[in-house]
Amino acid sequence: MKKLFLILSICWLQNTVAQDNIESSKNLNNSEKLKYLPKGVQNFINKKYPNDSILKAGYKKNLWVKTYEVHYNEWIIEFDEEGNWIKNYTPDGTATLESLPNEIKKVIQKNYPKQKIVKLEQKDDNLYIYLDNNKNLLFKVK
Numbered sequence: 001m002k003k004l005f006l007i008l009s010i011c012w013l014q015n016t017v018a019q020d021n022i023e024s025s026k027n028l029n030n031s032e033k034l035k036y037l038p039k040g041v042q043n044f045i046n047k048k049y050p051n052d053s054i055l056k057a058g059y060k061k062n063l064w065v066k067t068y069e070v071h072y073n074e075w076i077i078e079f080d081e082e083g084n085w086i087k088n089y090t091p092d093g094t095a096t097l098e099s100l101p102n103e104i105k106k107v108i109q110k111n112y113p114k115q116k117i118v119k120l121e122q123k124d125d126n127l128y129i130y131l132d133n134n135k136n137l138l139f140k141v142k
Helices: 002-017 030-034 039-048 102-111
Strands: 055-059 066-070 076-079 087-088 117-123 126-131 134-142
Touching: 030 039, 030 055, 039 066, 039 076, 055 126, 102 134
Parallel strands: none
Antiparallel strands: 055 066, 066 076, 076 087, 087 117, 117 126, 126 134
16 A cells, blocks of 8 residues: 555656646747757757748656657657757657658558558657558668
8 A cells, every 4th residue: 555655646746747838839930939949959950840830849847857849730859858859750640651751652652552650750760650550660761
């Protein structure tokens, strides 16, 4: 019983300490949304996605880790506390092939023409593609 109480207390503490400011950036323009993010985040976004409209941006902090997120219409880009890129991913829901390299588009269209992409996640040089038939694909990208 004491262990259960301890576990529940830790979970409660983690949730009460968790915070973010992502929602508060919704009504700002792109440069204002990026203004308070680390320089690494700003440089990455300005170099890779200079013309894309940012929905919201900010940080998420739980008990031990602070990460930064930049939200677009169909994907989210996550960065570590120093502003280094961690991953791109789509939130739950169907994604599109539009932002994928042409070689990967062709493979998916040829081998899985009826499947929808449920989630995309890019980490390091790996692109993980989750399809709606519970098939998971892994591609090496540069």
